Amino acid sequence: MTARIASKALVVFLALVALLAVLPLLGLEGYHLRLLSLVFLWISLAGCWNFMSGYTGYIDFGPVAYFGAGAYATAILMIRLDLPFPHSLALSGVICALLSAMIGWATLRIRGAYFAIATFAAAEALKQVSLEGDRVAGFEFFGGSHGLTLPPPPASEFFYYTLLGFLVLVVGISFFIEKTKFGYGLKAIRESELSAELSGVPTLALKVKAYILSSSLIGCLGGVEAYWLTYIIPDDVFNVMRTIQMVIMTLLGGMGTVWGPVIGAGFLTLVAEFLGAKFVYDYLTILGVVIIIVILVLPRGIMSLVKGKRGEAW
Amino acid sequence: MILFLQSLINGILLGGIYAACAAGFSLAFGVMGIVNLSHGDFVMLGAFVTYWLFVLLGWDPFLTLPITLTLLFFLGLLLQKLTLNRLTGAPPIMSYLLTFGLHLVLSSLALRAWTADYRTLNPSYAGLNFNLFGLVLPYSRLSTFSLALILIFGLYLFLYRTEMGRAIRATAQDGEMARLLGIRIFKIYAVTFAISAAITGVAGSLVAQTFVVYPQMGLPFTVTAFCVVVLGGLGYVPGTLFGGVILGVFESLATTYLTAGLSLVLTFLLLLVMLILRPGGVFGKGALE
Amino acid sequence: MNLLECREITKRFGALEALRRFSFTLGKGEILGLIGPNGSGKTTLFNVLAGIYRPDEGEVVFQGLSISGMAPHLICRRGMAKASQMIRPFQEMSVLENLLVPGMYGGRLGFKQAREQASKILNLVGLEGLNDVPSREISLSQRRQLELGRVLMTGAELLLLDEIMAGLNPTEVEGAIRLLLRIREEGKTMILVEHVMQAVMKISERIVVLNHGEKIAEGRPEEVAQNPEVIQAYLGRPYA
Numbered sequence: 001m002t003a004r005i006a007s008k009a010l011v012v013f014l015a016l017v018a019l020l021a022v023l024p025l026l027g028l029e030g031y032h033l034r035l036l037s038l039v040f041l042w043i044s045l046a047g048c049w050n051f052m053s054g055y056t057g058y059i060d061f062g063p064v065a066y067f068g069a070g071a072y073a074t075a076i077l078m079i080r081l082d083l084p085f086p087h088s089l090a091l092s093g094v095i096c097a098l099l100s101a102m103i104g105w106a107t108l109r110i111r112g113a114y115f116a117i118a119t120f121a122a123a124e125a126l127k128q129v130s131l132e133g134d135r136v137a138g139f140e141f142f143g144g145s146h147g148l149t150l151p152p153p154p155a156s157e158f159f160y161y162t163l164l165g166f167l168v169l170v171v172g173i174s175f176f177i178e179k180t181k182f183g184y185g186l187k188a189i190r191e192s193e194l195s196a197e198l199s200g201v202p203t204l205a206l207k208v209k210a211y212i213l214s215s216s217l218i219g220c221l222g223g224v225e226a227y228w229l230t231y232i233i234p235d236d237v238f239n240v241m242r243t244i245q246m247v248i249m250t251l252l253g254g255m256g257t258v259w260g261p262v263i264g265a266g267f268l269t270l271v272a273e274f275l276g277a278k279f280v281y282d283y284l285t286i287l288g289v290v291i292i293i294v295i296l297v298l299p300r301g302i303m304s305l306v307k308g309k310r311g312e313a314w
Numbered sequence: 315m316i317l318f319l320q321s322l323i324n325g326i327l328l329g330g331i332y333a334a335c336a337a338g339f340s341l342a343f344g345v346m347g348i349v350n351l352s353h354g355d356f357v358m359l360g361a362f363v364t365y366w367l368f369v370l371l372g373w374d375p376f377l378t379l380p381i382t383l384t385l386l387f388f389l390g391l392l393l394q395k396l397t398l399n400r401l402t403g404a405p406p407i408m409s410y411l412l413t414f415g416l417h418l419v420l421s422s423l424a425l426r427a428w429t430a431d432y433r434t435l436n437p438s439y440a441g442l443n444f445n446l447f448g449l450v451l452p453y454s455r456l457s458t459f460s461l462a463l464i465l466i467f468g469l470y471l472f473l474y475r476t477e478m479g480r481a482i483r484a485t486a487q488d489g490e491m492a493r494l495l496g497i498r499i500f501k502i503y504a505v506t507f508a509i510s511a512a513i514t515g516v517a518g519s520l521v522a523q524t525f526v527v528y529p530q531m532g533l534p535f536t537v538t539a540f541c542v543v544v545l546g547g548l549g550y551v552p553g554t555l556f557g558g559v560i561l562g563v564f565e566s567l568a569t570t571y572l573t574a575g576l577s578l579v580l581t582f583l584l585l586l587v588m589l590i591l592r593p594g595g596v597f598g599k600g601a602l603e
Numbered sequence: 604m605n606l607l608e609c610r611e612i613t614k615r616f617g618a619l620e621a622l623r624r625f626s627f628t629l630g631k632g633e634i635l636g637l638i639g640p641n642g643s644g645k646t647t648l649f650n651v652l653a654g655i656y657r658p659d660e661g662e663v664v665f666q667g668l669s670i671s672g673m674a675p676h677l678i679c680r681r682g683m684a685k686a687s688q689m690i691r692p693f694q695e696m697s698v699l700e701n702l703l704v705p706g707m708y709g710g711r712l713g714f715k716q717a718r719e720q721a722s723k724i725l726n727l728v729g730l731e732g733l734n735d736v737p738s739r740e741i742s743l744s745q746r747r748q749l750e751l752g753r754v755l756m757t758g759a760e761l762l763l764l765d766e767i768m769a770g771l772n773p774t775e776v777e778g779a780i781r782l783l784l785r786i787r788e789e790g791k792t793m794i795l796v797e798h799v800m801q802a803v804m805k806i807s808e809r810i811v812v813l814n815h816g817e818k819i820a821e822g823r824p825e826e827v828a829q830n831p832e833v834i835q836a837y838l839g840r841p842y843a
Contacts (some may be wrong), residue, residue: 059410061414067386103586106589106590109589111406112407116410117349117540118589121540121582124534124582125583126579127578128576128578133576135575145469180714184703185708190694192691194349194690195691197675197706198653198675198690199705199708200676200710200711201709212745235358251411282422284425284428288419288420290479291418292412295401295412296397
């Protein structure tokens with residue numbers, strides 16, 4: 001994207017954000033307020049997933065691990081330690097950072113396939129911990145399949161603004177990545193990791209950093225969702241559907257770009273909402289077909305159309 | 315002591331099946347560099363083919379193996395020609411995402427067709443056991459284990475003793491060179507993937523006789539295949555037998571002595587440890603790059 | 604002090620000994636040619652030097668420090684960088700952007716400095732004017748020029764050039780030779796692995812010949828060309 005288009009897009013974005021910030025004061029409420037909050041959540045999630053998978057090319061198939069971990073961490077901190085929400089959220093982010101540092105360091109030293117499946121396995125393992133942990137350990141902590149109930153949340157506007165804030169943060173970080181040394185390093189890893197290594201790029205360190213960044217923010221978003229829903233169960237916050245949607249939103253919009261996740265997530269959340277729960281079985285089939293078609297026909301997503309080149313992926 | 319031995323035996327028998335599930339995965343990876351995230355769905359489809367032939371036509375699960383083999387062979391061929399073929403030369407990311415899409419389609423179509431009900435295969439000899447010094451060895455497990463061994467050994471013979479097998483190995487080692495030698499690598503890729511699907515389908519038949527069958531069973535088996543391959547070495551087919559047995563024994567012992575509930579967690583930790591300490595597998599012959 | 608010293612380097616792949624007790628030294632400012640038939644171990648040696656492989660025995664000493672087994676990116680930052688015909692550019696980036704990565708990471712330059720330096724290097728290697736061209740659109744010989752630019756941007760003192768003339772036509776080879784001589788004037792030390800004999804013999808001050816992982820000859824190009832063992836190693840293919 002040329003600099004001029006990029007800054008035009010930025011101006012439009014900021015104007016939209018300002019407008020969105022003002023809407024509740026103008027009377028936006030109820031269903032529409034919550035719908036927009038959901039859009040903000042998914043754009044943020046897709047954007048975070050993009051930090052890692054879009055920019056480094058190492059596909060993370062287990063981001064929901066941190067979403068769930070963050071949800072549970074926030075819930076447990078608030079319920080059992082009586083910590084206020086902001087503190088719980090921050091601490092959840094730290095916990096997810098530590099967890100992802102460990103898993104990332106172990107799995108990012110070899111080819112992407114290992115990372116892809118190991119992250120998926122991690123998500124399943126964490127889900128199992130939340131389901132079976134209590135029974136094995138012998139005391140009440142995770143709540144098993146009954147889940148956990150959080151303290152009563154504030155009004156919907158709180159979540160609207162919190163999630164809008166996260167959206168701005170995530171987009172801001174994407175911009176930062178695009179324009180700085182860190183971003184160039186990540187992109188070099190994606191394009192040609194050996195060449196990057198031979199150019200002095202500390203590839204493992206950068207990959208792990210990107211993974212920690214992505215995962216800790218996803219964890220925070222999980223915490224927000226937990227507080228918003230008030231009631232969390234493993235099958236919901238560790239549900240592989242969340243991973244699938246993050247993948248497809250970013251893929252559709254354009255991986256490794258600033259606006260790709262925004263477009264993809266915004267579009268898909270609204271489409272899913274309007275199609276309702278009508279096509280449950282078919283929804284997955286359709287998603288699968290969409291992924292296949294996008295890979296074969298438009299691997300760079302919608303953004304490649306915007307940029308004016310279809311772009312072969314290789 | 316008896317408990318330990320029983321657990322060990324169970325693990326070994328289980329491991330044979332795991333190895334059979336993973337052999338196709340290792341083959342597709344070794345030859346085409348494709349990590350097939352829909353791999354487990356071939357297990358699922360093989361299991362269902364066996365199940366329906368048994369339930370609807372009364373045909374014994376062991377006798378229908380050739381049918382499963384053939385059906386899955388052609389399915390694999392079809393999928394490869396339609397989709398994966400276009401990804402030759404693409405960065406691996408593309409194949410992860412594409413095969414992930416395939417997984418979604420296959421598992422959700424199966425769900426649509428057959429509902430989420432759990433099903434079990436109950437041939438007449440299902441509950442019969444062989445007793446050896448107080449150890450229980452179910453007939454069906456013994457036979458599935460033997461078949462798994464035959465399957466892997468057969469694959470090995472195919473790869474090392476037949477012309478097609480040699481062509482496949484040549485392509486795996488050096489695609490450019492293979493092409494210069496007159497080997498039509500696109501045909502090799504198609505056949506390799508089809509073989510991978512076929513043997514995985516047969517493994518699925520074996521699975522159907524041991525485990526519960528349901529449309530979403532695929533993904534856990536993809537993860538299992540992956541674990542076996544990490545243990546045995548990615549791309550190293552002989553290693554899959556040992557990888558499978560190690561995983562089987564590990565899970566069995568962990569379930570008996572630690573806890574059944576956290577088996578996934580323990581397997582994941584095993585995976586992490588392997589990746590940190592010995593990513594090339596127990597024999598160190600796995601592909602890392 | 605020698606810039607680079609290889610002491611009895613041995614590298615095995617399973618039963619195959621790709622390098623066997625290989626030793627040599629290199630002084631600052633030298634251009635050394637490394638030749639040998641296919642499979643003689645040249646690429647393996649470069650990979651050991653660049654940190655991609657760890658030697659099974661022996662030591663690599665660069666600027667007085669043992670670097671055997673050090674990670675490639677650290678070796679690059681220390682001042683030894685490898686350029687290869689196999690390496691693709693960062694395809695989503697423009698020609699100039701391709702040079703930012705080695706500049707900022709290997710060369711430890713700031714963003715702005717890297718941009719300036721990249722422009723200069725593009726001029727040096729003959730790619731001036733192509734700054735904003737997407738790097739996937741440039742020709743083969745331009746890619747080689749870019750690859751040279753990449754290693755220059757790392758600020759490395761010692762350049763390992765792995766068959767960078769492969770596939771170039773005679774005019775392009777002449778251009779490459781001129782470029783390498785210009786680079787030497789900048790004070791760089793180079794080791795060249797090449798099959799393009801005419802180029803290696805012309806530009807190297809000293810030649811080392813490898814066969815089956817062992818050094819079989821070392822000396823000035825004229826001497827080495829007459830060496831019967833060398834000629835035999837190449838199965839009688841004479842130096843034209």
